[in-house]
Amino acid sequence: MKQRIAFILFLLVSAGLCRAVDFRAVGPSQVPANQPFQIQYILDEKGDDIQPPGMPGFELLAGPYTSTSSSFSFVNGKRTSTYQKTFTYTYLASKPGTYTIGAATVTVGGRKYRSNGLKITVVREEAAPASQSSSSHEQQQERSQSRQQRPQETSIFLRTVLSKSHVHEQEPLTLSYKLYFIGADNVQLAGVTKMPDFTGFLKQESDNEPLQAHIETYNGRQYNVATIYKVLLYPQHSGEITITPAQFEVVYTIPGDGQDPFGQLYGYQAHKTLKAPAATVQVEGLPQENRPKQFSGGVGHFTMTPSISATEVSANQPITLRLDITGNGNMKLLKTPEVNWPEGFDAYDPKVNNSYQNTDSGTTGTKSIEYLAIPREPGDYTLPPVTLSYYDSETNSYRTLSTPSYQLHIKRAQKSQDDGQVSDYSQEDIRQLATDIRYIHSDEPQPTADGAARESVVRTGSLAWWALYIIPLLLTIVLIILLRKYIRDNADLTQVRYRKANKVARRRLKRAKTLMETGQTTAFYEEIERAALSYLSDRLTIPTAELTKETISQQLRGRGVSETLILETDAVLSEAEFARYAPSSEQDKQAMYNRTEDLINHLEAEKL
Numbered sequence: 001m002k003q004r005i006a007f008i009l010f011l012l013v014s015a016g017l018c019r020a021v022d023f024r025a026v027g028p029s030q031v032p033a034n035q036p037f038q039i040q041y042i043l044d045e046k047g048d049d050i051q052p053p054g055m056p057g058f059e060l061l062a063g064p065y066t067s068t069s070s071s072f073s074f075v076n077g078k079r080t081s082t083y084q085k086t087f088t089y090t091y092l093a094s095k096p097g098t099y100t101i102g103a104a105t106v107t108v109g110g111r112k113y114r115s116n117g118l119k120i121t122v123v124r125e126e127a128a129p130a131s132q133s134s135s136s137h138e139q140q141q142e143r144s145q146s147r148q149q150r151p152q153e154t155s156i157f158l159r160t161v162l163s164k165s166h167v168h169e170q171e172p173l174t175l176s177y178k179l180y181f182i183g184a185d186n187v188q189l190a191g192v193t194k195m196p197d198f199t200g201f202l203k204q205e206s207d208n209e210p211l212q213a214h215i216e217t218y219n220g221r222q223y224n225v226a227t228i229y230k231v232l233l234y235p236q237h238s239g240e241i242t243i244t245p246a247q248f249e250v251v252y253t254i255p256g257d258g259q260d261p262f263g264q265l266y267g268y269q270a271h272k273t274l275k276a277p278a279a280t281v282q283v284e285g286l287p288q289e290n291r292p293k294q295f296s297g298g299v300g301h302f303t304m305t306p307s308i309s310a311t312e313v314s315a316n317q318p319i320t321l322r323l324d325i326t327g328n329g330n331m332k333l334l335k336t337p338e339v340n341w342p343e344g345f346d347a348y349d350p351k352v353n354n355s356y357q358n359t360d361s362g363t364t365g366t367k368s369i370e371y372l373a374i375p376r377e378p379g380d381y382t383l384p385p386v387t388l389s390y391y392d393s394e395t396n397s398y399r400t401l402s403t404p405s406y407q408l409h410i411k412r413a414q415k416s417q418d419d420g421q422v423s424d425y426s427q428e429d430i431r432q433l434a435t436d437i438r439y440i441h442s443d444e445p446q447p448t449a450d451g452a453a454r455e456s457v458v459r460t461g462s463l464a465w466w467a468l469y470i471i472p473l474l475l476t477i478v479l480i481i482l483l484r485k486y487i488r489d490n491a492d493l494t495q496v497r498y499r500k501a502n503k504v505a506r507r508r509l510k511r512a513k514t515l516m517e518t519g520q521t522t523a524f525y526e527e528i529e530r531a532a533l534s535y536l537s538d539r540l541t542i543p544t545a546e547l548t549k550e551t552i553s554q555q556l557r558g559r560g561v562s563e564t565l566i567l568e569t570d571a572v573l574s575e576a577e578f579a580r581y582a583p584s585s586e587q588d589k590q591a592m593y594n595r596t597e598d599l600i601n602h603l604e605a606e607k608l
Contacts, residue, residue: 021045021108025101025115033122034094036061036269039101041087041115045108048595050087051564053102053117061271062190062251063089064571066591090251090269093122154183154254155223158276160243166282169238170299170330171393172362176230177246177276180216180223184252184270187213189228191574193247193273193548200241200283204232204332204358232358234330238285246276249574286391292400294337298390300329300362306386306403315378315413319345321371323386323403329393331356331363337388342381342408345373378412501538505531505600509593516589524589528596529576535600536569549573561606565599572599 027039041050041064050064064087093099098121103114156179163174181187216225228248235241251271286299302325309320321339325331331354341347351372356365375381383406392399459465508531515524537544540555549570556566572595579592 021111021113023104023106023108023113023115025104025118027101027118027120029119030121030123031093033096033124034092036090036092036271038269039089039091039118041089041104041106043085043087043106043108044083046083046085047106047108048591049107049598051105052089052567053104054563055091055099055101057095057097057099058091058093060567061090061092062269063087066588090271093120096122096124098122154181154270156181156184156187156250156252156272156274158228158246158248158274159218160246160276160279162279162281165280166284167235168284168299168391168393168396169236169286170234170297170333170391172300172330173233173235173281174230175233175243175279176227177248179226179228179248179250179274180218181252182221182223184254186269187224187226187250187252189578190249190251190271191549191577192229193249195246196244197545198231198233198243200236201243202234202236202333204234204363232362233281234333235281235283238283241281241283243279243281245278248274248276250274287398290398292387292389292398294387294400295389295391295398296335298330298334298388299393300327300331300390301392301394302327302329302331302334302388302390302401304388304401304403308383308406311406312409312411313375314411315375318372318374319408321373321383321386321406323369323371323388325367325369325388326365328359328364329362329390331365331367334367334388334390336369337386339371339373339386340384341373342375342383344377344379344381345375348372375408375410378410381408381410382406383408498538498541501535502600502604504538505535508534509597509600512596513593516593521589525576525579525592528592529573532569532573532576532596532599535603539603559606561603565602565606568599569603572596 022044023041025039025041028037031037041052043050052064066085066087098119101118101120103117105112105114107113159178159180161176161178163176164171167173179187179189213224213226215222217223218225229246249271251269253269305324305326307322307324309318309322313319323337325334336350336352339347339350348371351370353368353370354365356363356367358364385405386403387400388402389398389400391397508527512524512527512531515527533544533547536542536552537547540547540552542551542555552569552573553566556569557563575592576596579588
């Protein structure tokens with residue numbers, strides 16, 4: 001009986017372990033030439049290492065884009081669940097013909113699975129399926145009516161919008177890249193191809209929210225508008241400063257003519273690179289006339305509220321002066337005012353606490369500064385006013401904020417002799433305890449038992465005597481050789497970065513994992529992108545500013561890297577850039593982390 005039960009349990013466990021993984025490819029059997037279409041790979045288990053088949057004659061426009069779905073149900077107390085993950089690729093074929101597409105592979109639980117193959121017929125653009133010729137007159141009228149209801153053309157472009165085009169030096173302004181589109185659906189940011197270097201500005205990143213479109217009228221026409229990037233800029237010098245163009249990649253759906261069985265219009269996905277035009281800012285220098293001597297570069301509108309802990313204390317008791325600077329402007333560039341404490345006070349470094357946020361008009365909030373000093377001598381002292389000078393952008397003039405002068409009364413400290421200890425004495429109470437000259441004690445060698453002087457351990461000319469000279473000399477020579485080798489190895493900074501590329505990438509991935517666990521989504525994706533880009537920059541010896549997807553692909557091909565790994569590299573970089581501006585789940589972040597880590601491992605195995 002026990003053997004039967006064990007055998008049944010063995011069969012149940014084996015059946016659970018050997019459950020087949022469903023991995024299938026879904027795509028159209030016929031597509032028109034020069035029009036995008038999609039192929040989807042559907043997996044009913046969790047897996048990421050998908051390898052699409054080679055597709056000669058087809059151009060990959062976008063992908064893979066991943067989506068997941070799951071469901072749970074309870075029937076008669078029994079819980080069942082389903083899970084599905086879809087990888088979507090967008091292709092385009094230009095040459096008519098019939099093509100056979102091989103199987104894709106995916107790794108799940110350490111095992112590889114293959115999908116089914118597909119056969120796709122590419123027809124000429126003017127060719128139409130035979131079924132369309134037999135459609136009813138009513139269906140043709142509905143399609144004609146739907147065409148009239150939709151915009152006749154698709155328009156999508158970028159604008160560079162400045163909050164101000166004429167500012168003073170150090171006065172903040174906001175740069176926004178706005179996406180305008182009409183006649184397109186499901187518009188998504190796929191990546192950033194090129195960004196300006198913002199030469200002449202101090203840049204402060206804004207918190208870019210996910211794309212949220214609204215209606216706006218431009219040139220007499222209504223568009224859907226979404227802000228895809230926003231940054232706060234502080235001009236550092238006067239004159240005309242030009243912000244170079246930026247390039248972004250977007251993916252969107254163009255509605256088609258037909259309808260599916262549910263009455264929804266067919267459509268196809270398009271991929272486009274958009275260029276945001278350059279912008280020019282006229283920066284006026286701050287006036288030299290009436291400029292205060294203590295002016296340190298603050299521009300905006302500020303107020304200062306002072307407070308002091310006490311004006312009457314005993315010697316050796318601390319006094320705290322607090323300044324709360326509140327306002328709007330370049331608060332991060334405000335220098336900490338100096339406090340001239342009276343002589344006889346021990347002053348400590350101020351403690352600064354910043355509490356502010358970035359807005360379209362600059363940085364708004366409060367900068368709190370605490371100054372600590374300890375008086376050592378009794379008496380009456382005057383603490384002079386503390387001043388802060390800045391350029392008021394509202395009145396276009398210099399202003400100086402000042403605290404009142406404080407009269408400080410320092411009482412004599414109490415002397416305490418508890419437990420035999422003496423404390424809180426001023427310098428006047430210190431007395432010199434001894435003025436005599438102490439004799440230097442010298443230890444002379446002790447004589448032997450018979451009264452003779454003890455023989456030296458190391459005799460001149462002996463082996464030990466020579467060793468005391470030769471060993472330090474040899475150690476010095478070895479250290480010089482090692483030092484020269486170290487200097488030679490680290491003289492070429494490019495080679496140093498090449499050798500340390502993997503270590504630096506691992507350190508960034510570790511920081512990204514910490515950001516993921518603490519829920520800092522935007523910072524997580526920024527660190528993931530930096531990890532991949534810094535590794536590629538160091539391994540390919542290309543400066544980060546010159547690193548583009550096209551350059552990366554060319555360099556990897558030139559070094560013999562497989563086309564599959566090149567496509568994966570491009571996909572990881574695109575998805576990391578896109579994820580910074582789109583909401584994501586914890587599962588997506590973990591998948592992105594694993595995918596970036598695997599990419600670096602594969603590139604490291606290629607020994608670039």
